[in-house]
Amino acid sequence: MSLPRIAVDAMGGDEGVRVMVSGAALARRRHDKFKFLLVGDGPRIEQALDQHPGLRAAAEVLHCEDVVAGDEKPTQALRRARTTSMGLAINAVKRGDAGAAVSAGNTGALMAMSKLALRTMPGIDRPALAALMPTLGDNDVIMLDLGANTECSAQNLVQFAIMGAAYARIVTGRERPRVRLLNIGTEDTKGTGDLQDAAQALRDAHGLALDFEGFVEANTINRGNVDVVVTDGFSGNIALKAIEGSARFVTDLLKDAFRSSLRSKIGFLISRPATELLRHHLDPNNHNGAVFLGLNGVVVKSHGSATAAGVANAVAVSARLLEEDLTQRITADLHELGTDRLRARVSPANLGARPNLEPSQ
Numbered sequence: 001m002s003l004p005r006i007a008v009d010a011m012g013g014d015e016g017v018r019v020m021v022s023g024a025a026l027a028r029r030r031h032d033k034f035k036f037l038l039v040g041d042g043p044r045i046e047q048a049l050d051q052h053p054g055l056r057a058a059a060e061v062l063h064c065e066d067v068v069a070g071d072e073k074p075t076q077a078l079r080r081a082r083t084t085s086m087g088l089a090i091n092a093v094k095r096g097d098a099g100a101a102v103s104a105g106n107t108g109a110l111m112a113m114s115k116l117a118l119r120t121m122p123g124i125d126r127p128a129l130a131a132l133m134p135t136l137g138d139n140d141v142i143m144l145d146l147g148a149n150t151e152c153s154a155q156n157l158v159q160f161a162i163m164g165a166a167y168a169r170i171v172t173g174r175e176r177p178r179v180r181l182l183n184i185g186t187e188d189t190k191g192t193g194d195l196q197d198a199a200q201a202l203r204d205a206h207g208l209a210l211d212f213e214g215f216v217e218a219n220t221i222n223r224g225n226v227d228v229v230v231t232d233g234f235s236g237n238i239a240l241k242a243i244e245g246s247a248r249f250v251t252d253l254l255k256d257a258f259r260s261s262l263r264s265k266i267g268f269l270i271s272r273p274a275t276e277l278l279r280h281h282l283d284p285n286n287h288n289g290a291v292f293l294g295l296n297g298v299v300v301k302s303h304g305s306a307t308a309a310g311v312a313n314a315v316a317v318s319a320r321l322l323e324e325d326l327t328q329r330i331t332a333d334l335h336e337l338g339t340d341r342l343r344a345r346v347s348p349a350n351l352g353a354r355p356n357l358e359p360s361q
Contacts (some may be wrong), residue, residue: 004035004099004322005035005036005099006037006100007037007039008024008037009103011040011086012086013306019307020104021038021045021052024059024315025308026311028052028054028058029054034315035058037059039062039089041063064088066083066084067105070105073109074109077106078112085105089102090113090299093117094117100299100318102314103302104306114292114295114297114299121327121330123159123331124330125156126294127293128149128294129145129292130143130144131146131240131290133221137225139227140172141226143236144228144229145231145236146240149233152194157198159334161198161210162330162333163293164179164228164229165209165228165333166333167321167326168210170329174227176209176210177210178226178228179210179227180213180215180216180226180228180230181215181230182216182217182235182239213226222243288306288317289314293326298322298326301314
């Protein structure tokens, strides 16, 4: 099966061209059907391609000298959407010259450019940033939103649940993914009004290919008991960084412990297979590739500090979404629920008086 080519913003990320081209080359070695449009400084990309002859045969270079800075405001970046490597990669998807775009650049600018160029799907008010996180179960957990929308209405959260479930069916194989809303407690009386309204709308919904199981607390996200965690971008970004920070803390603590004495070093050698498995499981590069769900096209955000292996994983995510036609899955689910019925369900007039909210324990 031939895939549409993938546009790669070769200038994004901490190391830019070297890592982005190496990542594309690694993805190509793993899947020889991948084809690429590499966007950025032409001479630098060509020089990097000298190290990867297998990629050169499957890639076209689109020269561009302008780059979105990591600290650039989205409003400023938008003015240069037609001249920057990020903007040209997204516009390639809009024109149909590429099936997906991958960038490790400025997240805010990437979201703003993607939304302006590709627009949101019918029935979706706002796109959401979704990513995979490791769990103790057999499958990763999908969490959204992770920073695209700091404030979300009940209607936004219900739409996120539908999009997240469609994504989960692709990556987990579950016909009915388990969906929960992130909250300060699992009791039905906990949380904000929007959380309460979204939960009620999901309980009342019929015909959706998901199982809504109420609320989940942040300390159980990675236990493997849920497939999709839905929240606003403010809470989601804090939860994600807290989880990533805890993972780094544990690995650094283990390193220090194993270096503390000769006995500890011997213990490390004995337990090395287990510690290597732990390191692999917690390595963010193995879960790299956050997706902007809800757009008329596939855009994947790679972590700025990702290695070549991480970039290759982000490319693989974009290819899988193209193969499985994620946008069509979301469209079908929205049609099943009905946009008008969704708006009616999350209307305060139809939900009645909210219960008194209990404080967090």
